[in-house]
Each structure stands twice: as structure tokens, then as C-alpha cells.
Amino acid sequence: MLFSDTVVHVISPFSRGLLVHFCRVRRTSYTMDGFCLLYLLLILLMRSGDVETNPGPNPAVSNVSDMEFLQLAHDIQPSYYEAVGISLGFSYAQLENILIQKWNNYTNAFLRVFMKWNVMQKPPHSNKRQVLADKLREIDLGGLSDRLLNEPNSTGGSSRLLESQTKPPSGESQTKPLSPELVKRCANDFKFKYRSTVCKIRADPLNPASIVQFKDMYTNLVLLEEHGTEKQMLDYNDILDLKVNGEFPKRIMVQGEAGAGKSTFCAKIAWDWIEGMHFSHFVWVLIVPLREFKQHTIGKIAKSYLAKNNPATVSQITEYIQSNPDKVFIAFDGLDEVSGEIMKYKSCESQSTGQMQLQPSQPSVNSSEACGSSSETGDIGLVDILCSNQLASCPVLVTTRPWRAVEIRSDGDLMKLYTFIHVEGFNRENLSVYIHKYFPKNEDKANQLIQFTRENDVISENMAHYPIYVAMLCLMWKEVGEQKLKEMKSLKTFSQIFKTMIAFLKEHYAQKEVKKVGSPSLLASLKKN
Structure with missing residues (x-):
């Protein structure tokens, strides 16, 4: 019975005051007024159960779609691969295995990591979007983290975000751009640097005082451009007319044997830019001898070329290059003179981003010096x-x-980005030009050496093509007496020629310390060396 004395326990969302009132109504329930009040109260109790349950996070918003994972995989820089994977709970070995399975394609590897992480998330209704956004922010990918939270299911955006766009705002991101006057001042500093270093040629490789002007000694080199499996002659004057699918190639690999003239080729580019000839339409030309630098970031290298009173900062230089890529030409000289794999990013001890840095091959440079984190300046x-x-x-x-160059060629995707040029040194015509420049006031001696290089098969076939060997022959031809010249002309084998060259260089070097030829001290120095 509804109005019996049976005790009923009711769990109610109502306040204690309302429940006390209910008890009072219980005592008066035998009256009509009490019955009405009790009836209304029961209706309220019944209605109180009709409360909408907490829906929790909206699955459509808390989950991350496959398209969003694909966009993230495309937008994150490869240098973040290890950081992203480890942050999401993968071991280094697992990440390496995934990368190998995906043939070193970082976009596909990122996508695989995200998909595996998505499956591992438990329970299924967890807010994956928030978790992933938090993980990205922890590794300085704040821009992508914000996009993930603010633009659910967005598939738009740039095709490849720069690191400066994926990091949270900082002092460096607010870098004041270089003024036109300061851009020009930097260009003038670069030109001064090249005039005083890169564009200096030694007539005598062992004598720093034998510097001659670039235009007085430079001789054109034989250049060949790869066309499929064949090579075609390329005139230096036509190098800026190179076209790949209608536009100038953005990556050019110039390869040649030791002493073939690769560094001289870079010096020629610098010289033409200085003189307003070829390459003059570029605002900056940056020539980078890789073996000379410990901090391998482009902004720091360019900054080191500037005068001490030039106020341009590393971040400003970097920002200018990033904002004006078509106005800057960069030439890296001597990739073979630095260590470090190009295709596989390795972590330096002083870095946490996993970005590999090239290191000079010289043993005097240790890895900690060479690593130089670029994240500190956005370089x-x-x-x-x-x-x-x-x-x-x-x-x-x-x-x-x-x-x-094999490392570039072995990667199919990267090889497509490069145009390959070969430096073959001198041909017969250029050899004659160089020798005449070496002996500007002694044409007879120049002609004798030219004749010697043509008549001696070993030299003409194996040495005359290389500027470094020709320079040594010119030096010997200039310094030795008539008797030794006759001996040189009789040389027929490699071993004979190199033995004579080595003996000459030893004597030539020793004479820098002991001036008197034939003196006991000179002979002792030769024996010691």
C-alpha cells in the first residue's frame, strides 16, 4: 500500500530540506491536502530520474582521422622522426625497423608510427586528439599541436611546414628582417672575403707568397653534363642555362677526381659574381669550403664571413635566405672531405632532435664541436x-x-632532385693556355713543356688532365736546371715521374729553411725528410 507504515529507502537528488518536508507530508498524508502534496512530490521524484547521462567526449572530435595522420606525416620534418616516435612510446630499434620497411621514406614511416600508436590507445573512448597534441607540444611541435586541437579533421594546410612554423613562438621567431642596406652590406662583405681567400691562386703550391690574381691564372675546365647514361659537353658560360623540365635545377652535384679543379670551379663562380658577370643576378653567393667549418649551419657560416662591425645576426641571415631563396646561390665545396652519412640522421651527443650534422674528416675536430645544435637559433x-x-x-x-656522390645516387627520390656535372680537368687546348699563363714572359720554356706533355705518353694520358699535376710540372720546369730537364724528358713510367717529383718537392721544401744549395745543412735536411 502506498500509505502503509513500511519504511522505504529513497536515493534522491533533492536537498535535505526537501526530504525533511517529505517526512512532514508523510504524517499528514491521510488528509486530502497531504495526498495532493505527496502526489506532486512523487511526480517530481519520478521526473528526477529523467536526467541526461554524461555523454563524455565526442568520438568524432576526440579521435584523429586517417587523413589527419597522413597530413601530420607529411608536415613533420624528418629530423623529428626519432623524437616523435620515442614520445609516442616506440623504441629506437622499432623506429629504425619501420624506417627500413618503408625504404627510408619518412612520410610513410611517420604514417606507420601514427597508425600503430592509434591502435595501441586504450580504452577506445580516450581522447586521442588531446593526447597526441600534448605529445607533439612536448617535443617543440607546438604549431602542429595547436592545429590538431583547433582544426579537428582539417586536411588543409601547407604541404611542408618549416621548423620555424611548427615551433611555439619565441624571441627568434620575431627576428627583425635585414634592411636593404644591410643586405647589400653583407654582400660586400662576402665579396671581400672571396677576393682575399677563395679567389687567390698559388703559382707555387708550397709557397704562400706566390699568389697571383685569379684572372691571370684561371683556365677553363672541361665540363660534362649527364643525360641519362650519356655525358654531353657543357660550356661554363652556359651553366646558368641548364634546364630540368623547363627550370634551372635547384640541386647540382659537381663531381671530379682529386686535383681535377672542383675548388677552382667554385672560385670561378665567386669571381664571376664579384665582377658582375655570371651569377650577378643573385643578391648573395655563399661559397662554403666544408672542411674549414666546425659549426655546420648556413647562418653561422655566412655570419663568419662578415666584418666584425656588421650588425647582421645569424637569425637575420637565416631569415633572409629562407624568405628569398631565389636570390641566394649556395656552393658547398668538398663533400668528400667531411664525415657523416647524409641519408641517415644520427644523433649527436649534444643534440636531442636527432638531426645529423656533417663533421669535418680532420681528426682534430671532435663530434661535440661539429654537432652544433641548430635549434637554438633556428638556423x-x-x-x-x-x-x-x-x-x-x-x-x-x-x-x-x-x-x-654514390650516397646521393643510391636514393631514388633524392637523385631525382639533382643534376650531375663532371669536372674532367684540362683538355689539350686548355693545358696549353694554362702553361702559357704560368710562363707569361718565357714563351720558349712554355712551348718546351707543352711539347714534353704531348710526347710523353704517361703524362699526356694520365697526368696532363689534372690541374694539380700540371702545376707541379710547371714548377719543376721553372726551377730545375738544364741537366735535370734532360733527365725529366727521358722519364717513361709513373714510378720514375713520381719519384722525380717527390725528390724535387723535398728539395724545394727544404730550401725554404736552408737557402744555400748544396750546403751540408741542406743535404742533412733532405736526408731527414
């Missing part, structure tokens, strides 16, 4: 430039010996 590492992860639209030329 750009050279490997990112070589792989076109950064400055993809900036024209970049790289010189190397053939064995080092």
Missing part, C-alpha cells in the same frame, strides 16, 4: 639543405669526389 643544418628538406627552392651546388 639550418647543411644536411637538411642537401636533402632538400630545407631551402628546397634555393639553388645549391655541391662538389665531391665520385665515391661520395
Whole structure:
């Protein structure tokens, strides 16, 4: 019975005051007024159960779609691969295995990591979007984290975000752009640097005082451009007319054997820019001898070329290059003279981003000096430039010996970005031009050496093509007496020629310390060396 004395326990969402009132109504329930009040109260109790349950997070918003994972995989820089994977709970070995399975394609590897992480999330109704956004922010990908939270299911956006766009705002991101006057001042500093260093040629490789002007000694080199499996002659004057699918190539690999003239080729580019000839339409031309630098970021290298009173900062230089890639030409000289794999990013001890840095091959340079984190200034590492992860639209030329070019050629995607040129040294005509420049006031001696190089099969076939050997022959021809010249003309084998060259160089070097020829001290010095 509804009005019996049976005790009923009711769990109610109502306040204690309302429940006390209910008890009072219980005592008066035998009256009509009490019955009405009790009836109304029961209706309220029944209605109180009709409360909407907490729906929790909306699955459509908390989940991340496959398209969003694909967009993230495309937008995150390869240098973040290990950081992203480890943040999501994968071991380094697992990440390496995934990358190998995906043939070193970082976009596909990122996508695989995201998909595996998505499956591992438990329970199924967890807010995956928030979790992933938090993980991205922890590794300085704040821009992508914000996009994930603010633009659910968005598939738009740029095709490849720069690292500066994926990091949270900082002091460096607010860099004041270089003024036109300061841009020009930097260009003048670069030109002064090249005039005083890169564009200086030694007539005597062992004598620093034998410097001659670039235009008085430079001789054109034989250049060949690869066309499929064939090579075609390329005139230096036509190098800026190179076209790949209608436009100038953004990555050029210039390869040649040791002493073939690769560094001289870079010096020629610098000289033409200085003199307002070829390459003059570029605002900046940056010539980078790789073996000379410990901090391999383009902004720091360019900054080191500037006068001490030039106020341009590393971040301003980097920002200018990023904002004006079509106005800057970069030439990296001597990729074979630095260590470090291009295609596989390795973590330096002083870095946490996993971005590999090139290191000079010289033993005096340790890895901690060479690593130099680029994240501190927003600067750009050279490997990112070589792989076109950064400055993809900036024209970049790289010189190397053939064995080092194999690493670029072995990657199908990267090889497509490069145009390959070969430096073959001198041909017969250029050889004659060089020798006459070496002996500007002694045409007879120049002609005798030219004749010797043509008559001696060993020299004509194996040495006359290489400027470094020709320079040594010219030096010997200039310094030795008539008797030794006759002996040189009789040489027929490699071993004979090199033995004579080595003996001459030892004597030539020793005479720098002991001036008197034939003196006991000179003879002792020769024996010691």
C-alpha cells in the first residue's frame, strides 16, 4: 500500500530540506491536502530520474582521422622522426625497423608510427586528439599541436611546414628582417672575403707568397653534363642555362677526381659574381669550403664571413635566405672531405632532435664541436639543405669526389632532385693556355713543356688532365736546371715521374729553411725528410 507504515529507502537528488518536508507530508498524508502534496512530490521524484547521462567526449572530435595522420606525416620534418616516435612510446630499434620497411621514406614511416600508436590507445573512448597534441607540444611541435586541437579533421594546410612554423613562438621567431642596406652590406662583405681567400691562386703550391690574381691564372675546365647514361659537353658560360623540365635545377652535384679543379670551379663562380658577370643576378653567393667549418649551419657560416662591425645576426641571415631563396646561390665545396652519412640522421651527443650534422674528416675536430645544435637559433643544418628538406627552392651546388656522390645516387627520390656535372680537368687546348699563363714572359720554356706533355705518353694520358699535376710540372720546369730537364724528358713510367717529383718537392721544401744549395745543412735536411 502506498500509505502503509513500511519504511522505504529513497536515493534522491533533492536537498535535505526537501526530504525533511517529505517526512512532514508523510504524517499528514491521510488528509486530502497531504495526498495532493505527496502526489506532486512523487511526480517530481519520478521526473528526477529523467536526467541526461554524461555523454563524455565526442568520438568524432576526440579521435584523429586517417587523413589527419597522413597530413601530420607529411608536415613533420624528418629530423623529428626519432623524437616523435620515442614520445609516442616506440623504441629506437622499432623506429629504425619501420624506417627500413618503408625504404627510408619518412612520410610513410611517420604514417606507420601514427597508425600503430592509434591502435595501441586504450580504452577506445580516450581522447586521442588531446593526447597526441600534448605529445607533439612536448617535443617543440607546438604549431602542429595547436592545429590538431583547433582544426579537428582539417586536411588543409601547407604541404611542408618549416621548423620555424611548427615551433611555439619565441624571441627568434620575431627576428627583425635585414634592411636593404644591410643586405647589400653583407654582400660586400662576402665579396671581400672571396677576393682575399677563395679567389687567390698559388703559382707555387708550397709557397704562400706566390699568389697571383685569379684572372691571370684561371683556365677553363672541361665540363660534362649527364643525360641519362650519356655525358654531353657543357660550356661554363652556359651553366646558368641548364634546364630540368623547363627550370634551372635547384640541386647540382659537381663531381671530379682529386686535383681535377672542383675548388677552382667554385672560385670561378665567386669571381664571376664579384665582377658582375655570371651569377650577378643573385643578391648573395655563399661559397662554403666544408672542411674549414666546425659549426655546420648556413647562418653561422655566412655570419663568419662578415666584418666584425656588421650588425647582421645569424637569425637575420637565416631569415633572409629562407624568405628569398631565389636570390641566394649556395656552393658547398668538398663533400668528400667531411664525415657523416647524409641519408641517415644520427644523433649527436649534444643534440636531442636527432638531426645529423656533417663533421669535418680532420681528426682534430671532435663530434661535440661539429654537432652544433641548430635549434637554438633556428638556423639550418647543411644536411637538411642537401636533402632538400630545407631551402628546397634555393639553388645549391655541391662538389665531391665520385665515391661520395654514390650516397646521393643510391636514393631514388633524392637523385631525382639533382643534376650531375663532371669536372674532367684540362683538355689539350686548355693545358696549353694554362702553361702559357704560368710562363707569361718565357714563351720558349712554355712551348718546351707543352711539347714534353704531348710526347710523353704517361703524362699526356694520365697526368696532363689534372690541374694539380700540371702545376707541379710547371714548377719543376721553372726551377730545375738544364741537366735535370734532360733527365725529366727521358722519364717513361709513373714510378720514375713520381719519384722525380717527390725528390724535387723535398728539395724545394727544404730550401725554404736552408737557402744555400748544396750546403751540408741542406743535404742533412733532405736526408731527414
